[in-house]
Amino acid sequence: MPGNSDRDLDSVANVIRQDIIKMIASAGSGHPGGSLSITEIVTALYFKVMHHDPANPQMEERDRFILSKGHACPAVYAALAECGYFPKEELLTLRKMGSILQGHPDMHKTPGFEASTGSLGQGLSIATGIALGLKMDTKKNKVYCLMGDGELDEGQIWEAAMTAAHYKLDNLCGIIDRNGLQIDGCTHDVKNIEPLTEKWKAFGWNVMEVDGHNICDILTALGRFSHTHYRPTVIIAHTVKGKGVSYMDNEAGWHGKAPDNEQTEEALQELTRGCCK
């Protein structure tokens, strides 16, 4: 995004984390774990990589971002507000009656959202369709799709993986939030999705692995994506669910639960001390 290139992206990510905690605490429900694990990815995309304009959300040349793991929308809401798509005060209306910030994304209510998601496994197909449509029109826009690792249990993801490779969609970049946890526990125990890298390679994708909390790493991988031709790219971002808040860190129990007042205070103190790194 123009104008943010010089801003310290780690400090942007820290602000987004604080907003996530405030929003979910105010809502009294929501999904902090998977929102905190995607914070650096979302920051890199919205504040450095994607071509977009908060003053003109429908700008034709914009890159498209699809949040397939729709429950992690607090992270994206916070990023959109920070970019200026809507006033930051709106963040505290999350999940409340009449809010523009629904519990799961509604593209017609939230400026900047490209699709309504929340039923898992569907985002990669949407992103594939967008990438196909752009290719048909010989447009240069890029399409990014952020998926959860638990979400990879869904068969539709692999249907889409084949479609995107079949059509050689090198304008499509999938990102997997590989935090290793889902509601019922470790992804390994619920249903083993490994070997993940080999799977995506076998499906015909260009695969990269990064530390999903290292913005430099993420930017390097996204840079390589834009120089990849004739196949889609997937970045497996190794992350920690609940990253940045010590008591949420790597705890499946914080998938879909709001912190109470005391816990909120503790989380915000930790984050303001900057110990999230």
Add this chain to the structure above:
Amino acid sequence: MKDLKLADYLSDNPEKVPTRYGYGDGLVLLGEKYDNVVVLGADLTSSLCTDRFLKKFPERFLQTGIAEQDMTGVAAGLSLTGKIPFVSTYGVFCTGRAWDQIRTTVAYARLNVKFGSGHGGISVGPDGATHQALEDIAITRTIPNMTVLVPSDYHEALKATVAAAEMQGPVVVRFGREKVPVITSAETPFEIGKAEIYREGTDVSIMACGIMVYEALIAAQSLSLHGISAEVVNSATVKPIDSATITASAKRTKAVVTAEEHQVMGGFGSAVSEVLSQNYPVPVKMVGIQDQFGQSGSPSELMEAYGLKAKDIEAAVKEVLKLKARER
């Protein structure tokens, strides 16, 4: 009665054409008219007559393989780039397999995706129950923002396909496999949301959609020989249903029979009953599939066995007229 330019459907040997041909030819017309119409297929290209579009516009035909859920999501994405995608596959897979994708990804966001839902009804024949879509109307008409069209013959299927593209928002067009009588002509009016009275009558209204419109017209002709005057309403739009025409007809005749090639539970008959019970309650009998799965057989054997012939409509008329008499 206004001249609807209907075909000579009462002839002993009416012209017969599958409604799926209307879908295929409608897509070709759309392809010529609009650059942004694209057709998606899931390995059933000639069966759904989408090969007609493929031959003329190969660059706008997208194969997703046998992956209906992905096809629906891809269509959603295409619509977000300004395309008008037609998802094409058999009704059981189109509306059933991908129901959540239709509901949450397409309809919730009011995306401009069209669904060509083929092999509707029991007249699919020998493929048997797995491939006979008998619940598709029920499960799509309950989805907000959705429009559901069930054309009665070739011409209406073609017009419904074109009209679907020319309105904004998700639309399901249901069509069938078998050759069925052509009852309308290229000049017969068709408008989404508008039911048409194909035959005027005073004793009973037979309201039908799809290929049951023909059976209703044959039933009405036969009933007339027994002194019963039956009105026939073709309600090709099941949603949004034409409440005004349906209610007005019921006010005139005070008895209604519905006819559909679909489960009566939740289907077209239910939609008509929802209108009448709230606006102008009259006795209603429903002809359709009675909470059963289909089976293999020839289309005519199955239509007979499951009570979907003109004579079954006549029997229902006689029953509803008894109910009407009792209420007097």
